Amino acid sequence: MAQARITVNDTQDRILRGHPWIFDNQIVKEEGSYEPGDIVQVFDARHRPLGQGYINPASLIRVRLLTEHVEERVNKEFITARIERAWRYRQRMGYTGSCRVIFGDADFLSGLVVDKFNDVLSVQFLTLGMERWKEVVMDALQTIVKPAGIYIRNDVPIREKEGLELYKGFQGKPFKTDLLIDENGLKLHVDVAGGQKTGHFLDQVQNHAAMARISKDQRVLDCFTHTGGFGLHAAQYGAKEVLGLDISEDAVKQATRNAATNNLANCRFEVANVFDHLAELSRTGKQWDVIVLDPPAFAKSRGAIDNAYRGYKEINLRAMKCISSGGFLVTCSCSQHMTTDLFRKMVAEASRDAGRRVREVYYGTQPPDHPILWGVPESHYLKCFILEVV
Numbered sequence: 001m002a003q004a005r006i007t008v009n010d011t012q013d014r015i016l017r018g019h020p021w022i023f024d025n026q027i028v029k030e031e032g033s034y035e036p037g038d039i040v041q042v043f044d045a046r047h048r049p050l051g052q053g054y055i056n057p058a059s060l061i062r063v064r065l066l067t068e069h070v071e072e073r074v075n076k077e078f079i080t081a082r083i084e085r086a087w088r089y090r091q092r093m094g095y096t097g098s099c100r101v102i103f104g105d106a107d108f109l110s111g112l113v114v115d116k117f118n119d120v121l122s123v124q125f126l127t128l129g130m131e132r133w134k135e136v137v138m139d140a141l142q143t144i145v146k147p148a149g150i151y152i153r154n155d156v157p158i159r160e161k162e163g164l165e166l167y168k169g170f171q172g173k174p175f176k177t178d179l180l181i182d183e184n185g186l187k188l189h190v191d192v193a194g195g196q197k198t199g200h201f202l203d204q205v206q207n208h209a210a211m212a213r214i215s216k217d218q219r220v221l222d223c224f225t226h227t228g229g230f231g232l233h234a235a236q237y238g239a240k241e242v243l244g245l246d247i248s249e250d251a252v253k254q255a256t257r258n259a260a261t262n263n264l265a266n267c268r269f270e271v272a273n274v275f276d277h278l279a280e281l282s283r284t285g286k287q288w289d290v291i292v293l294d295p296p297a298f299a300k301s302r303g304a305i306d307n308a309y310r311g312y313k314e315i316n317l318r319a320m321k322c323i324s325s326g327g328f329l330v331t332c333s334c335s336q337h338m339t340t341d342l343f344r345k346m347v348a349e350a351s352r353d354a355g356r357r358v359r360e361v362y363y364g365t366q367p368p369d370h371p372i373l374w375g376v377p378e379s380h381y382l383k384c385f386i387l388e389v390v
Contacts, residue, residue: 002032003032003034003038003039003040003041003052004030004031004032004033004034004038004040004041004055005030005031005032005040005041005042005043006022006027006029006030006031006040006041006042006043006055006062006063007027007028007029007030007031007042007043007044007045007047008022008026008027008028008042008043008044008045008050009026009028009044009045010026010044010045010050015042015044015050015065016044016050017375018373018374018375018376019375019376020053020064020065020066020105020108020110020376021061021063021064021065021110022042022053022061022062022063022064022065023060023061023062024057024059024060024061024062026062027062027063028045034055036055036056036057036058036128036163037054037055037056037128037129037131037132038054038055039052039053039054039055039066039074040052040053040054040055040063041070042063042065042070043070049068049069049070050065050068050070051065051066051067051068051069051070052065052066052067052069052070052072052074053065053066053067053110053129054066054127054128054129054130054132055129056127056128056129056162056163058128058162058163059127059128059161059162059163060161064105064110064111064127064129065110066078066082066108066109066110067108076136079109079133079136079137079140080136080139080140080143080144082107082108082109083102083109083137083140083141083144084140084144085107085108086101086102086103086107086109087101087144087145089107089371090369093368093369095116095369097116097118097181097182098115098116098117098118098181098182098183098190098200098202099115099116099202099369100113100114100115100116100202100203100369100370101114101115101116101121101141101145101369102114103369103370103371103379104126104379105373105376105378105379106370106371106372106373106376106379107371109130110127110129110130111125111126111127111129111130111131112124112125112126112130112137113126113198114141115198115199115200115202116145116147117179117181117190117192117199117200118179118181119147119148119149120147120148120149120150120151120175120179120192121141121145121147121149121150121151122150122151122153122192122198122199123137123138123141123150123151123152123153123171123198124152124153124154124156124197124198125137125152125154125159125164126156126158126159126162127159127162127164128162128163128164131154131164138150138171148175149170149171149172149173149174149175150170150171150172151168151169151170151171151175151177151192151193151199152167152168152169152170152171153168153192153197153198153199154166154167154168155167155168156197168193177191177192177193177194177199178190178191179191179192179199180261181200183205183208183229184205184208184209184233184236185236186232186233186236186258186262187258187261187262188200188227188228188232188258188261189227189254189257189258189261191254195227196226200227201226201229202367202369202370203334203366203367203370203382204229204230204294204332204382204384205367206364206367207230207330207332207364207382207384208229208230208233209233210362210364210384210386211230211233211234211237211330212233212237213361213362213386214290214328214330214361214386215233215234215235215237215238215239215290216237216238216239217238217239217240218234218239218240218289218290218327218328219239219240219241219242219288219289219290220234220235220239220241220242220243220288220289220290220291220292221242221243221245221288221290221291221292221322222234222242222243222244222245222292222294223245223274223277223278223291223292223293223294223295223315223319224245224246224274224293224294224295224296225244225245225246225251225252225255225269225292225294226246226248226251226255226294227251227254227255227258228244228254228255228256228258228259228267228269229294230244230292230294230330231243231244231255231267231269231292232255232258232259232262232264232267234267234290234292235259235262235264235266235267236262236264239266239267239290240266241266241267242264242266242267242268243267243268243269243270244267244268244269244270245269245270245271245272245274245277246269246271246272246274247271247272247273247274248271249271252269252270252271255269256268256269274293274295274315275314275315275318278315278318278319278322279318281318281321281322282318282321282322286322287322287323287324287327288322288323288324288327289323289324289327289328290323290327290328290329290330291319291322291323291327291328291329291330292330292331292332293315293316293319293329293330293331293332294330294332295311295312295315295332295333296334297333297334297335297336298311298312298333298335298338302337304337305335305337305338305342308335308337308338309338309342309346312333312338312343312346313346313349313350313353316329316331316346316347316350316351317350317351317353317354319331320350320351320354320356320358320389321354321356323356323389325389325390326388326389326390327388327389328361328386328387328388328389329358329385329386329387329389330384330385330386330387331347331384331385331387332382332383332384332385333382333383334381334382335381336377336378336380336381338383339377340365340380340383343383343385344385347385347387351387351389356389356390357389357390358387358388358389358390359387359388359390360385360386360387361386361387361388362384362385362386363383363384363385363386364382364383364384364386365380365382365383365384366380366381366382370382
């Protein structure tokens, strides 16, 4: 059966610049028949080929392109070659332990995320089109990466938008899902079955390491600590005192466990609402030498950006009022819609309103195993500034 042909109106040339997503309102014509998840050919309104991708009429993102060539065959060999390319890139970047093996669109495999924790893989199929290739992907990962075990984490809500069920479980034989990985010399517990996303966030590794510059002999407040990332590193790098705060009891238990595993007696973790805690600090005038802000994504959609901006500004303003002169603010955003320029603008406004001046001493983003694909702004989501507050 011949492939279906989709004609789109790409008025902003977004697809021509390399973006793989085609939204339902861009489609002006469909020719031929297809089943949800099938590979279709895509052309622009002037009949120029834009590539091939899988289609899902139930999703607002109707087509996700896998290749810019309409004559290329998207088959088992194609998917396998993409996975091999992604793994060779990580090896070339020097990754041997825990890392992200496949980062969706940035690795030209839209809808697929694979993280490696020691010799175990945690895999997510986020879209119907990629789920259709599940067995091919699993065979390729077994052959190319050769893991000791694979765990499927298809329990993320985005799958529901694709008309997919949520589930998780072992691919093949069961194994111990509570792992201990190395991050910058720290031993961190990872639960691939119950942890967030694929079990653990691997994207802050380089920014955690930057704490070495500012932590020695300092009092550090780590807000939204999650499982302790920034706070544990600060303690390892010689902080006098570390307090980590998170609203999640489970996160605080995991962070406390991580501290004990690394024999870090100079840090403790508590359950707290960060907004309320910072407000109380402002009221009492208590100061910290270093405050870390690493909140969850405030802006999960473009429409939420105004409220997110206000939320980010509020916590940054409050934090700057609670930092002693010459101290440091470590402030992060993992919201892809909060661009680097917008984030910088927000922090600048917060510093003016707080009556503090700041000097930028470090800017970080994602590590090389989370590559940023130009033309796909969604692949650039993480921002981290270290600012001296004077």
